[in-house]
Amino acid sequence: MPDLKRVCIIGSGNWGSAIAKIIGNNLPTMSDKFLPEVHMWVFEEMVNGRKLTEIINTDHENVKYLPGFKLPPNVVAIPDVKDSALGADILVFVLPHQFVRGVCNQLKGQLKPNTIAVSLIKGFDVAEGGGILLISSVIKQELGIPCFALMGANLANEVAAENYCEATIGCKDKETGALLKEVFQSSYFRLVVCEDEETVEVCGALKNIVAVGAGFADGLGYGDNTKAAVIRLGLMEMVKFCEVFYPSSKQSTFLESCGVADLVTTCYGGRNRRVAEAYATSGKSIEQLEKEMLNGQKLQGPPTAFEVNYMLKSKNMEERFPLFTAIHNICKGNLRTRQFMDCLKNHPEHM
Ligand SMILES: NC(=O)c1ccc[n+]([C@@H]2O[C@H](COP(=O)([O-])OP(=O)(O)OC[C@H]3O[C@@H](n4cnc5c(N)ncnc54)[C@H](O)[C@@H]3O)[C@@H](O)[C@H]2O)c1
Numbered sequence: 195m196p197d198l199k200r201v202c203i204i205g206s207g208n209w210g211s212a213i214a215k216i217i218g219n220n221l222p223t224m225s226d227k228f229l230p231e232v233h234m235w236v237f238e239e240m241v242n243g244r245k246l247t248e249i250i251n252t253d254h255e256n257v258k259y260l261p262g263f264k265l266p267p268n269v270v271a272i273p274d275v276k277d278s279a280l281g282a283d284i285l286v287f288v289l290p291h292q293f294v295r296g297v298c299n300q301l302k303g304q305l306k307p308n309t310i311a312v313s314l315i316k317g318f319d320v321a322e323g324g325g326i327l328l329i330s331s332v333i334k335q336e337l338g339i340p341c342f343a344l345m346g347a348n349l350a351n352e353v354a355a356e357n358y359c360e361a362t363i364g365c366k367d368k369e370t371g372a373l374l375k376e377v378f379q380s381s382y383f384r385l386v387v388c389e390d391e392e393t394v395e396v397c398g399a400l401k402n403i404v405a406v407g408a409g410f411a412d413g414l415g416y417g418d419n420t421k422a423a424v425i426r427l428g429l430m431e432m433v434k435f436c437e438v439f440y441p442s443s444k445q446s447t448f449l450e451s452c453g454v455a456d457l458v459t460t461c462y463g464g465r466n467r468r469v470a471e472a473y474a475t476s477g478k479s480i481e482q483l484e485k486e487m488l489n490g491q492k493l494q495g496p497p498t499a500f501e502v503n504y505m506l507k508s509k510n511m512e513e514r515f516p517l518f519t520a521i522h523n524i525c526k527g528n529l530r531t532r533q534f535m536d537c538l539k540n541h542p543e544h545m
């Protein structure tokens with residue numbers, strides 16, 4: 195009897211649930227390698243008087259975070275994160291980045307030897323002394339296991355609807371990259387394994403900042419040409435950020451789904467763009483709009499802008515990344531939204 199691998203999904207939000215649908219459908223087709231049952235950790239809450247885990251396990255739908263899409267019955271919702279990860283060989287981390295440390299703390303010392311992780315999380319963590327950490331690095335450090343990344347142009351509802359799309363797995367190790375590809379790939383979700391692990395993950399985090407800028411431009415009433423300028427200048431800053439802070443980064447990685455493709459889809463169809471547009475027109479705070487518009491889903495762009503700014507400020511490098519800096523300052527109310535246009539017009543790319 196071969197040693198069958200157990201996959202556990204840590205998170206069950208909008209993307210977590212869409213990815214559970216893919217993994218839950220995939221694993222039973224590879225019964226020589228994987229156990230068919232997929233554990234999914236669910237941050238327990240009451241929805242219409244019932245526990246969300248009970249709803250998922252009986253109705254097979256995450257009615258709060260991915261309504262309208264059935265999950266395969268072999269996806270089992272578990273409210274205790276330690277129980278969910280028991281015996282897991284592959285942990286799929288997919289939760290808003292602000293909660294990663296808390297979850298890792300609960301998992302410390304609870305994992306099997308040789309467990310590996312893959313992070314689908316877009317964002318950074320701030321490090322003492324003015325730096326930032328990749329989320330995969332936090333998982334590696336906290337749990338002492340290898341952690342790879344999967345990023346791409348993947349609006350969760352479109353993936354759940356099985357509309358064709360692509361994603362990038364950042365993984366240097368060929369055998370592990372191939373194993374992860376088997377877990378995730380389907381006829382409509384096509385994957386490329388890329389060795390440039392750090393750039394794959396950094397692209398996923400930074401594009402959310404640019405999406406906030408795209409939302410500001412939309413809210414200010416500008417059209418597609420302006421948004422294209424935001425995307426281009428944002429991309430220039432993403433490339434520069436990698437050149438400065440991740441010098442082994444390869445420019446070709448920006449041409450993978452995790453790069454330009456994710457940037458475009460987020461700047462047109464994402465939550466960060468939508469809430470930023472409302473911020474520019476409503477006078478309400480980002481926090482208030484997140485509560486009013488997203489029904490418990492979480493924005494990653496504004497906190498990521500803060501994390502990046504925390505590092506740029508500590509290194510006296512804010513002026514080298516004026517778009518990222520202006521977006522952070524607008525989110526914090528230190529700059530008016532309309533001043534975003536000054537940032538675009540005076541961007542050093544034009545000097
Ligand atoms: N939604 C998408 O289209 C999409 C696509 C690709 C990548 N991502 C990335 O995937 C990650 C997860 O996003 P998502 O869309 O699945 O989440 P989400 O935005 O739907 O967030 C809601 C989730 O956060 C959980 N949560 C709330 N409070 C919590 C707490 N205190 N501790 C732990 N969990 C808590 C909720 O239970 C729920 O599962 C993010 O980094 C996001 O950028 C999202």
Ligand SMILES: O=P(O)(O)OC[C@H](O)CO
Nearest residue numbers: 346347348349464465466
């Ligand atoms: O809805 P957003 O803005 O969080 O973006 C979702 C995904 O990251 C798109 O790939």
